[in-house]
Amino acid sequence: MxxxxxxxxxxxxxxxxxxxxxxxxxxxxxxxxxxxxxxxGYMSYSGMPSRYPHWSYGKSFEKMKTLYDHGAQGLPYEMVINSNPSLAYLMADNSVCLNVLTIAHVYGHNDFFKNNFTFSRTRPEYTLSSFKSHAERVRTYVEDPSIGVDRVEYVLDAAHALSMQCQRNMAVRKVPQDEQRQRAFEASLPTDDPNRSIHQAQEYIEPDLRRIPIEPEENLLLFLRDYNPFLMDWEKDLLTIVHEETQYFIPQIETKIMNEGWASYWHYQIMTNLDLPPELRLEFMVHHNQVLRPHSGGLNPYHLGFTMWDHIYKSHEGIEPADHRNATAGKDAIFQARESERDSSFLRRFLTEELCQRLGLFEYGTNRNDYVVTEIADDIGWRQIRESLVTSVGMGSIPVIKVVDGDHEGKRNMLLSHSYDGRELEMGQAEKTLGYTFRLWGRAVSLDTNIAGEEVRLTYDDDGFAAAERAA
Amino acid sequence: MSGLFRPKREAPADRSAGDRVRHREKVRSSIRENIADIIAEESIIGRSGDRMVKVPIRGIKEYRFVYGDNQGQVGEGAGEETERGDVVGQQQQPGRGQPGEGGDEPGVDYYETEVNVEELINIMFEDLELPDMERKQHAAIETLRQSRRKGYRHIGLRVRLDRRKTVKEKLRRERVRHGSATARPDGRMPFHEKDLRYKHRTTEIHRESNAVVFCIMDTSGSMDTTKKYLSRSFFYLLYQFVARRYDSVEVVFVAHDIEAKEVTEDEFFSKGEAGGTFVSSGYRKALEIIADRYHPDLWNVYAFHCSDGDNFGSDTPNAVKAAQELCEVSNLFGYGEIKPRGAGYYGSSLIETFRKIGAANFQTVLIERKEDVWPSFKAFLSRDREDAK
Structure with a gap:
């Protein structure tokens, strides 16, 4: 067509x-x-016109194509990249109505990318060129006869496994090691005590300033890059590339519900005020309802986000929505929220008991092989449901794991620590991922975590994987 | 502010092609590593080549640190009232998901893909060969028939016309005749028959030494369904291997109970069983055929025998003697003893008896379960390379 x-x-x-x-x-x-x-093709490379080669993108293409060919999954109406200028794709095979809807939706995302604070450090002017430069660098290594595709993949496979273990909030400044050392030193000094003549002298504890890292480090790939002296330059570069690309995607992960909700909210406003011919109008309603239908048992970010934005607006305006063209209290409220929130804070602030009930939210857990409802959105349960959502959205779905010691037991072993919050690590995956960490570090790697109420230390070294209870 | 629209590209590049190929390679090598399990699981024996089998793939999943499901998750309702304690679904059982989906479940480190039997067999045999092949007189076996490019010719098949070369020839001729290669006033560019250039191909034949493979199977009454299945699996692999890898290695099928007969391939794989067991009869028959048609000076001889080892006691000395003779004339003589576990009645074994043969080219394996078939097959055919390592 x-x-x-x-x-x-x-x-x-x-x-x-x-x-x-x-x-x-x-x-x-x-x-x-x-x-x-x-x-x-664009989908398998996260929309990037240029991206470094890796078999996982081929895998994701095959998977999506299979699902698409069997009709199990449609293609997304919109694929838009956070760059300046913003780039979006339209499928020529789609109907006029669907493409118009996509265009309206894309402008919602575009506005969100430009104005939400989580995206403020993504440097969108450089998005496309930096992904392109990464692609060229990786290709150079693949084509280098002294390196080759196998060795590149060996490093990339491991780096991909660890890529999400990185800084979550880019608005928080990363404190350099020197400064950390200074901070540790100052903290160890005795506090100024005006009555020191009558008080017992504070015991001086010498800070370990040679410790690496001084404060626990969350950027695993960067730590491996900076403190494994045996990595080659090209290997370090690969780790940098994977780290940088992940950092680019984190704001999108952190604002999925808000972002999709926002774009859906505005495509709805725009489409209903576009004076569409009746047949397009009807088709639009069909598509709109399809995108925004609740996923029974799951959670549709479009639906949740849309409902929340709509609720925030209306709760400031009374029942009848005013014309969006005029500045109103409701508009102020949503535009402020789109600038200063991310999914977790957005939900904590705006997900009310009433909304939980209207959405029919419930919390479920596993009991043997069944998923059983544990909380429903009544006046007691809704807080628990909101709490559970707040902790699990965005990067909350990724365990927090930090490097606490880069020279554990004086053997250049690495000690990682999982900040346990009640959610346990999945063991099979943890074993493999720890194996990848060992691959990049070259020495034994241990991870402290909790399993079934026990403090456990998982270790991966030359002999493979082992788990042991931690000595108190 | 309004958008900039870029029209559709005329010939879009298939950008993920390279990464897809790489992924397929990974799938393939994963299959190769797990081939023994697959063969045991899927019983590809006797299936036609274009059938698809589901094969579990390991090692190409992408791992991360993720949470298990010891804590609650949040879902939304479909309108009806939900109560505490309602069951809203079942956990997926590992490995029972749809193809490609099982891998999404935490902790399951494989997913399934479909491969056709043909490809599977090709992967299986990739690095096996008949060991200790010697150069014999009158080498006649074609192992490889290859077509190669070899220059250009004036005549040839239409499909092999090299357009670029032809046009160059034509321009050269024009230039020689008219001093320039401009087109004629009427715009035509006629070709002369002498301008035509065809790619020429020749066929190269690689020859290797003559070889014959003897498949000797015990079809006596004690070979029950399981034993029969195991030995047929073994010979099926052997036959597939030889038929695929060597264009014209000859295969001789011998079935024996107390008497041995040379049979056809069909009979061999479908023959019923009856009678007692004289192992020596099978060997004698093979020796007879060798003396008759395959002189060891001219032929590489490979003999494989599958039996449950439940031989008549009085025949055993004869069997050992015949086996020794067979070793002398063959490059490799392999004996596979089929002893399914838990068969209850554990009959006598020939493996112990055959130990004293001590010929370097004699090999025995014990096949107890279907999982053993492939390793024992490999043990026979990669013997020399393991020695070399």
């Missing part, structure tokens, strides 16, 4: 007009038309 580009452009002009009137503040937007195969 040949798409009518001029028609889409006409719609786009009216959409941007409305978006500006509503106060959305976007980067320049580019749309690229593609077919479904190209779309699958």
């Amino acid at each position: 040949n798409v009518d580009l001029d028609q889409l452009k006409r719609y786009d002009e009216r959409i941007t007009e409305l978006a500006m009137a509503y106060g959305l503040d976007c980067f320049e937007q580019e749309f690229e038309l593609c077919d479904h195969n190209e779309m699958l």
Whole structure:
């Protein structure tokens, strides 16, 4: 099917007009038309026009293609990249209505990328060029006869396993080692005591300033890169590349519910004010309801986000929504929230008992092989449900694991510590991932965690994996 | 503010092609590592080559530190009232998911893919060969028939026309005749028959030494269904291997109870069983055929025998003697004893008896379960390379 580009452009002009009137503040937007195969291609590389080669992207392509070919999964209507100018893809095979809906939706994301604080350090002007530069560097290593694809993959496989163990909040400044050392030193000094003549002298505990790291380190890949003296330059570069690409995606992980909700909220406002011909209007409602339908038993971020934004707006405006073109209390509230929140804080602040009930939220756990409902959204249970959501959304789904000692027992072994919050690590995966850490560190790696109420130390060394109870 | 629209590219590149190939390679090598399990599980024996089998893949999953499910998760309702204690679903059992989905479950380090039997067998035999092959007189066996490019010709098949070379020839001719290669005023560019250039191909034949493989199977009454199945699995592998890897290695099938007969392939794989066991009869028959048709000076001889070792006591000395003779004329003589575990009645064994043969080219293996078939097969055929290591 040949798409009518001029028609889409006409719609786009009216959409941007409305978006500006509503106060959305976007980067320049580019749309690229593609077919479904190209779309699958973009999806397997997270939308990036250029990305370094790795078999996992081929795997994800095959998987998506299988699901798509068997009709188990449609293609997303929107694929948009946080870059400046922002880049989005439209499928030429899609209907006019679907493409118009996608365009409206994309402007919502675009505004969110530009204005939400979690994205403030992603440097969107450089997104495409830095991914391209990464791709070129990795290709150079693959083609280098002294390195080759096997050795590159050996490092990349391990780096991918650890990539999510990194700084979660980029707004928090990373304290350099020197400063940490200074801080540890100052903390060890006796506090100024005006009555020191009558008080017993404080005992001086000498701080261990040679310890590496001084404070627990959450960027595992960077730590491996900086403190394993046996890594080659190209290996260090691979770790840097994987780390940097992960950092780029973290804001999107941290704001999934808000971001999708926001884009859905605005595509709805725009589409209903676009004076669509009746048949397009009807088709739009079908698509809209499909995207926003609740996933029974699961959690649809589009639905949850949309419902929350709508609720915040209406709770400031009374029942009847005012025209979005005028500044109102409701509009102020949602625009402020889109700037200063991320999923966990957003839910904590705005997920009310009423909303929990309306969404029919419940908490479930496992009992043998069944999933059993443990809490429902009544006046007692809703707080627990909100708490459980707040801790598990975004990066909350990734265990916090930090390096506490880079020279454990004086043998250059590594000691990691899992900040246990009641959720246990999945053992099979932990074993393999620890193996990858060992691969990059070259010496024994241990991880302290809790299993079934016991403090456990998992170790991976030359003899493989072992788990032992920790001595008190 | 309004968007910039870029039209669809005319010929989009298939960008993930390279990564897909790499992924397929990983799948393939994962299959190779687990081939013994797959063969035992899937019983590919006797299946036609284009059938698909489901194969579990290990080692190409991507691991991370993740949470298990000891703590609650949140879901949304579908409208109806939910109460505490309601069961809302079942945990997926590892390995029972849909293809490609099992791997999403925590802790399950494999998922399934589909491979056809043909490809599976090719992977299996990738690094095996008939050991100790010697160069014999009148080498006649083609191991490889390869077509190679070899220059250009004026005549040839239409499909092999090399357009670029042809046009170059034509331009050269024009230039020689007219001093320039400009097109004619009427815009035509006629070709002369002499301009045509065809790619030429020749066939290269690699020859290796003559070889014959003897499959000797015990079909006596004591060979019950399980034993029969195990030995047929073994010979099926052997036959597939020889048929695939060597264009014209000859295979001789011998079935024996107290008497031995040379049979056809079909008979061999489907023959019923009856009677007692004289192992020596099978060996004598093989020796007879060798003396008759496959002189050891001209032929590499490989003999394999599968039996439950439940031989008539009086025949055993004869069997040992015949086995010794067979060793003398063959490059490799392998004896596989089929003793399913828990068979209850544990009959006599020939393995112990055969120990005293002591010929370097004599090998015995014990096959107890279907999982043993592939390792024992490999033990026979990769023997020399293991020695070399």
